Structures are given as structure tokens and as C-alpha cells.
Amino acid sequence: MKTPPPFSKVIAFGPYEGALSDAINHFKFQGIRRLSKPLGELLAQCALPVTDGIIPVPLTKRSLRTRGFNQALLLSRVVARKHRVPLLWDHLVKIRETPPQIGLSAQERLRNVKNVFEVQGDMNSMRLLLVDDVMTTGATVTECARVLLQAGAKDVTVLTLARAGGT
Numbered sequence: 307m308k309t310p311p312p313f314s315k316v317i318a319f320g321p322y323e324g325a326l327s328d329a330i331n332h333f334k335f336q337g338i339r340r341l342s343k344p345l346g347e348l349l350a351q352c353a354l355p356v357t358d359g360i361i362p363v364p365l366t367k368r369s370l371r372t373r374g375f376n377q378a379l380l381l382s383r384v385v386a387r388k389h390r391v392p393l394l395w396d397h398l399v400k401i402r403e404t405p406p407q408i409g410l411s412a413q414e415r416l417r418n419v420k421n422v423f424e425v426q427g428d429m430n431s432m433r434l435l436l437v438d439d440v441m442t443t444g445a446t447v448t449e450c451a452r453v454l455l456q457a458g459a460k461d462v463t464v465l466t467l468a469r470a471g472g473t
Contacts, residue, residue: 311444311447311448311451312448312451312452312455312462313436313447313448313451313462313463313464314461314462314463315463315464316441316444316447316463316464316465316466316469317352317353317354317463317464317465317466318441318465318466318467318468318469319348319349319351319352319466319467319468320467320468320469321468321469321470322440322442322468322469322470322471323468326467326468327468329341329344329345330345330439330440330467330468333345333377333439334373334377334439337373337374337375339375339380342377342380342381342383342384343384345381345384345439345467346380346381346382346383346384346385346388347384347388348467349381349384349385349437349465349466349467350384350385350388350389352465354385354389354435354463354465355433355435355461355463356433357389357391357433357434357435357463358391358392358432358433358434359391359392359393359394359397359432359434359435360382360385360386360391360392360393360394360434360435360437361382361394361395361397361398361434361435361436361437361450361454362376362378362379362381362382362393362395362398362436362437362438363378363398363436363437363438363446363447363450364376364378364379364398364399364400364423365378365400366400366401366402366403366404368403369400369403377439378437378438378439379395381437381439381467382395382437385435385437385465391435394434396426397425397426397427397429398423398424398425398426398450398453398454399423399424399425399426400422400423400424401422401423401424402421402422404418404419404422405418407419407442407445407446412443412445415442415443415445415446416443416445416448416449418445419445419446419449420449421449422449423449423450423453424453425453425454425456425457427457428457428458429454429455429457429458429459429460430458431458431459431460432458432459432460433459433460433461433463434454434459434461434462434463435462435463435464435465436450436451436454436462436463436464436465437464437465437466438464438465438466439466439467439468440466440467440468440469440470441464441466441468441469441470442469442470442471443471444464447464447466450462451464
């Protein structure tokens with residue numbers, strides 16, 4: 307029997323294909339930061355549950371230096387502002403560098419992100435919205451949600467621009 311994920315549900319704006327995939331790739335890999343506002347506004351249009359805080363999936367300091375920005379944080383800022391929800395940008399940190407998830411199997415992805423996230427402080431029964439750009443197998447958001455719940459979060463809902471791989 308398969309273990310259920312630690313998050314309560316996933317809200318995705320759309321499938322990772324076509325114009326949405328192109329826009330995300332331009333934003334994330336070609337560094338076109340101005341796409342953060344329109345892409346964030348797409349996310350903000352989604353029907354969101356009542357939430358006490360928004361948490362972007364973090365990057366390590368090295369990855370942040372390399373890319374120059376955290377795409378999940380930029381998207382989260384737009385959603386937080388639009389819905390008037392606190393942005394808890396520094397409560398979840400990635401403490402260890404990992405190889406890219408691209409090209410890894412689902413099992414390899416899970417192993418790749420195991421124990422690489424850490425929560426700063428107590429989540430005090432908070433209902434959280436965990437934001438990322440793309441969800442493929444769910445390995446990253448699963449591990450993030452697991453540590454957030456361990457730190458006292460009451461509930462974690464995942465919000466992502468796109469879902470890939472038919473998941």
C-alpha cells in the first residue's frame with residue numbers, strides 16, 4: 307500500500323506544457339524575472355484555502371547565487387500580496403546542496419531531497435501554503451511538507467504553477 311503524502315492537497319494552475327511550460331522555462335532558466343508578476347498572478351487566481359502563511363520552496367545559498375533569484379519566492383510574493391497573507395520566506399531553508407532533480411526517477415528524487423530541508427522556528431498549528439513553480443513527482447514538496455508538519459504546522463497545501471508528468 308502506498309503511503310499518502312503529508313500535504314493535504316495540490317492546487318496547480320495548469321499542466322506543464324505549451325505556453326505555460328515555455329513561460330516557466332524562460333522565467334526559471336533564462337532569468338527573465340519580469341515574468342514573476344504575470345505568472346504569480348496566474349497562481350493568485352487559483353481558489354485557495356484559508357491559510358495562515360505562504361512558504362516558498364527554498365534554494366540553497368549556492369543555488370540562489372548561481373540563479374540570482376528564487377523563482378518560488380518571487381511567485382509567492384505576488385500571491386501573498388494579492389491574498390493579504392503573510393509571506394514566511396525564511397521559515398523553511400534548504401541546508402544541503404543536491405543534484406538537479408531533472409532526469410532522476412521518482413525514487414531517486416525522493417532520496418535526493420531526504421533531510422535537506424529545515425524549519426526555522428515553530429509552525430504553531432499554522433495552515434500553510436507551500437509554493438513552487440513545477441511539481442513533477444512531488445518529491446520536493448513531500449519532503450518540505452513533512453518537515454513543516456514535524457515543526458508543528460496543522461496543514462500544508464501545495465500551490466504550483468504547473469504539474470508535469472501526468473501526476
